[in-house]
Amino acid sequence: MDLLKTVFGIDVSSRKSNVCIMVNGQKVNDYAISNEMVGFNQLLDDLKQVTNPQIIFEATGVYSRRLQAFLDKHEFRYVLMNPLEAKRKTKDDLHQNKTDKLDALYLAKLQSEHPQRLAYVQSEEYQELMANNRIYEQALHDLITNKNRLHKAIQLTFPEIEHLMANPRGKNYWSIVLRFPHPDIVLETKEADIIDFLKSLSGIGEKRANDLAQRLIRLAKLAPKRDLEILKSIPGIAENTALRIISELGDIRRFKNPNQLNAFVGVDPQVYESGSLAAHLSISKRGTAIGRYLAINQIQSAKKARNPCHIADYYEKRKRSSETASHKKAAIASIHKLLRTIFALIKNDQLYSYDVAKHNQRFLS
Template sequence: MDLLKTVFGIDVSSRKSNVCIMVNGKKVNDYAISNDMVGFNRLIGDLKQVTKPQIIFEATGVYSRRLQAFLDMHELRYVMMNPLEAKRKTKDDLHQNKTDNRIYEQASHDLISNKNRLHKAVQLTFPEIEHLMVNPRGKNYWSIALRFPHPDIVLETKEADIIDFLKGLSGIGKKRANDITQSLIRLAKVACPAVKKNSAHVRGLKMAINNILSAEEECQTALQEMAKLAPKRDLEILTSIPGIGENTALRIISELGDIRRFNNPSQLNAFVGVDPQVYESGNLTAHLSISKRGTAIGRKVLYLAINQIQSAKKAGNPCHIADYYEKRKRSSETASHKKAAIASIHKLLRTIFALIKNDQLYSYDVAKHNQRLLS
């Protein structure tokens, strides 16, 4: 007796999904369900009536993610028609990694915006507090500014209470707490704020700091999630390039995915969107600006990496990509930083491609030798 082969084909759209049930190649039923618990529960009811059903649906971006999550929750196997998405799901779950990078990007944007808001608010409430620490940023500074946003609050607080508060912050011992307290009181005594301690500007300052702390925590959480999913060897290879730290490496891996799926660096350039556009008309062929067809966040992270590689060279950590950037800048007096950086991104992508494909760590001497062979 032949076993029945039941297939559930699901066409997912924004609000509803169409379900087609096939038994041994023949359609036996079709219906529409809403993309919510009501619709999904109807689907699960039908699935449970069948032994080993085959579930097939096309990955349709955000619309299919709810169905996918629901099937995962019930530990049901399925096939997505988009092979790239299926590969990401079954291998490294790099799609989720890219989502974490989007969250990191948004949190970073919020962080910068609220830092600017904080600086403006402090100029009215207690500008002297920015001189309290060598670097007026970081969780300890923000916590101090949140607790003492106005000089009157400092002067109304007992010295011992300020010391106790500071000792509760990370990395601040008794002596440092006492030193910071004395500095804080001294600054408060000479301050001349533009607003009162109960003003809306003080409330706005507190709001900005709370937003900063929240965004900072979101960034760290996103990085931790990216670290869980990133291939350890790829991370090791990327961080071997001078100037590329772990955070930047994680974000590059999240955006590029598995480099090994590309056949050559040109495919990688096109994926990122730094490949040049070409205009052809008759006998005329013109190379225009980059296509920007790929991921904008990926280009932004790579642009950041070029700046970091430049800074690393100035700090005594040479890299052939930094050499190339400087050569491009020297070759034309009118060459902008952006054009030189884009050209350097091409070289960085070729370097990343070669290192990962060959499973090698970066070596400046090897890179310089290879450059001489190619020139």
């Protein structure tokens, strides 16, 4: 009868694994192997020298799965430890210090002194199902990531297209986006050709295709070219700044009110509430820092612009209203007014007018 108890503690990392061999609680060898067939075969040679070797390692995701697959292929049983459980057990059972590294030696000691339950090895069919499910989960994650990236790209090229359909996420929607990723492509395409393309999509008939084509053309005409013209009409906003504002804020028409736009840019006030006390703190800064920078840049440029601007007037008035008024408070208040102005002009498809702004503050404030 073989009375020797041989334990292989394996510390798995990305490129290599450290192996510690203990016999009856005494360390007899340690070495490193590469995490590929050459290294695994080196480990296999040692495992075959032992009767009923006990193998223990942590579940480290994709790295440990390669070792698992190799051991399963050669029909070796093993202990697969949850990393958190392994740390707790080595600390509690082996009096490990917090600063000690959880390595192959500690894993081997744990199995030698406090044997852990062997991992349940499922049949090949279930293992294949599990592997395929992991591939599916990764593919699903990649799909969501790519859709989010595509959404951001659309915000730069043709944000209005998101208003084309009630469900801007279905297969037909993405087919239309792929065919018309920019408003210029819509406007350069004959209406009849647009209708033919839409009719080729699943579930879209003649009437629906005509309605969608008309709506797509209208949205293309609303797209950033008009927004660019509107923004450039505001004193202090040149073409470069206007393009950056559009790129950063996207389609402003998607906001229901100016407060939502303020929140997106991050100049909405934080509110502290405790019992019956409510106090406004500093701005939230939850939104885009670039958007806040561009707004401040407009205010500074507007003061130097030849054409008068009610926002620059407002900023100077706030600064003069109190000797202690800080630039920051005046700037934030002016950013609010600028964003409300931008929101109102684009929503109403109007160019900036100093006279209208001065005499219709209820409309633009």
